[in-house]
Amino acid sequence: xxxxxxxxxxxxxxxxxxxxxxxxxxxxxxxxxxxxxxxxxxxxxxxxxxxxxxxxxxxxxxxxxxxxxxxxxxxxxxxxxxxxxxxxxxxxxxxxxxxxxxxxxxxxxxxxxxxxxxxxxxxxxxxxxxxxxxxxxxxxxxxxxxxxxxxxxxxxxxxxxxxxxxxxxxxxxxxxxxxxxxxxxxxxxxxxxxxxxxxxxxxxxxxxxxxxxxxxxxxxxxxxxxxxxxxxxxxxxxxxxxxxxxxxxxxxxxxxxxxxxxxxxxxxxxxxxxxxxxxxxxxxxxxxxxxxxxxxxxxxxxxxxxxxxxxxxxxxxxxxxxxxxxxxxxxxxxxxxxxxxxxxxxx
Numbered sequence: 001x002x003x004x005x006x007x008x009x010x011x012x013x014x015x016x017x018x019x020x021x022x023x024x025x026x027x028x029x030x031x032x033x034x035x036x037x038x039x040x041x042x043x044x045x046x047x048x049x050x051x052x053x054x055x056x057x058x059x060x061x062x063x064x065x066x067x068x069x070x071x072x073x074x075x076x077x078x079x080x081x082x083x084x085x086x087x088x089x090x091x092x093x094x095x096x097x098x099x100x101x102x103x104x105x106x107x108x109x110x111x112x113x114x115x116x117x118x119x120x121x122x123x124x125x126x127x128x129x130x131x132x133x134x135x136x137x138x139x140x141x142x143x144x145x146x147x148x149x150x151x152x153x154x155x156x157x158x159x160x161x162x163x164x165x166x167x168x169x170x171x172x173x174x175x176x177x178x179x180x181x182x183x184x185x186x187x188x189x190x191x192x193x194x195x196x197x198x199x200x201x202x203x204x205x206x207x208x209x210x211x212x213x214x215x216x217x218x219x220x221x222x223x224x225x226x227x228x229x230x231x232x233x234x235x236x237x238x239x240x241x242x243x244x245x246x247x248x249x250x251x252x253x254x255x256x257x258x259x260x261x262x263x264x265x266x267x268x269x270x271x272x273x274x275x276x277x278x279x280x281x282x283x284x285x286x287x288x289x290x291x292x293x294x295x296x297x298x299x300x301x302x303x304x305x306x307x308x309x310x311x312x313x314x315x316x317x318x319x320x321x322x323x324x325x326x327x328x329x330x331x332x333x334x335x336x337x338x339x340x341x342x343x344x345x346x347x
Contacts, residue, residue, distance in 0.1 A: 013119030013138065014054035014244060021048050022080045023067040023146075030071045037066050042248060042258075042266070054247065056266050057119030058139055064146035075184055077146030081153030082188045086161055096162045103209040105162065106133055120151065130170070130206035134199050145176050148200045153188055155202060163208065166190075170205050173197035242281050242288065245274075249292045258317075260285045293317050294331055297324065301336060309336055 024045070027034040038044060041059050068076035086094060099105035103124070110122045119139055125132045135151050137144045152172065160167045168190035178195040185193040248266055249258045263285070264271045278284055297316040313324030328336045 013057040013117060014247070015057045015060045015118040015120075016116075017043070017048050017050065017053045017055050017060075020060065020063055022084055023064055023076070024048060026073075026076060026080060027067050027070050032070055034067075037063065037070060040066075042262070056244065056248070058142050059266055060119075061137075061139060061142045061144055061147055064150070065143045068146050074145075074179055075149065075181060077148075077150035078153050078185065078188060081150035081155075082157055084154055084157065086158055096158050100212055101210055102159065102163065102204070103131070105159075106131075106204075106209075109158075120147070122155070127203075130204050130209055132199075132201045132203055133169075134201040136199070148174065148176070152200060152202060156189055163211070167208070169202040171203040173199060173201045173203070175200050241274075241277050242283055245278070245285065245288050246292055249288055250296070258289065289317070290327075293327070297328065297336070312336070 024034045172193045264274045293316045310321040313321045318324040
């Protein structure tokens with residue numbers, strides 16, 4: 001298996017795209033158009049409302065920082081994390097209501113969060129006075145500040161859904177430098193915040209961890225776990241390198257055709273390493289491009305939403321209708337206009 005540093009290429013992480021929605025909404029709330037920002041990373045707005053659409057975690061981190069830069073707010077992730085509701089983070093956000101103690105809830109969150117294989121992790125580490133809830137990002141060479149602040153602020157918000165709005169950690173530790181806005185952080189966490197620390201974490205008192213809650217909904221747990229199991233299985237499937245490349249290629253359809261250099265850059269790996277890894281999977285970038293173009297074209301023909309063969313060709317990444325028609329004959333032996341997939345009434 002080809003490697004990216006000391007990590008297999010198949011371990012490049014993907015994360016749920018809808019988690020970016022609050023950052024896009026923040027850009028638009030400032031009267032800015034978020035379309036160019038998304039386009040710069042091969043995305044469109046519709047990608048963010050697909051529940052199972054996933055994108056490379058480094059891209060996710062870069063867009064978070066891009067959004068903060070656009071709105072001129074270095075604390076954007078922090079503010080969004082504090083305001084976001086539990087249902088906006090998916091089934092994981094509901095786990096706080098399914099465990100008898102906060103310790104149990106945090107352990108559940110860590111276990112299921114790890115199963116998502118998205119590139120982040122939370123670990124509950126016992127200490128003499130309670131526990132540290134440590135947040136780690138498994139990526140190098142990209143700014144993680146927005147994600148770290150978003151995640152820890154959001155975790156505080158989730159904990160408060162069961163502990164009450166006045167709940168606060170004992171301390172908050174952040175790995176990046178003090179941005180000279182300490183009051184903003186303390187206003188959100190309601191606790192002392194320390195910067196330039198070895199790890200990012202919430203320090204939680206022992207009595208808080210063991211406090212029983214009367215808001216527990218055990219009946220909800222099987223439903224939440226069923227949803228998380230499905231998401232976990234999808235994440236495991238999506239971790240294949242071929243799947244990741246296919247997703248990135250699909251994002252480029254209808255715009256500038258995907259180039260292997262662009263795909264390698266999004267995955268954070270050298271082009272030659274990507275080519276070798278795909279060869280080990282008994283495929284190639286060209287084969288994946290062909291498969292994705294065929295998938296898009298056949299879907300459009302079957303849906304009957306586009307009348308012109310030329311429009312279908314462009315949407316599938318072909319230069320014009322004649323090139324697409326030749327490719328289609330190669331796949332099926334017939335012209336697209338005569339395909340059984342093509343709905344009647346299309347011109």
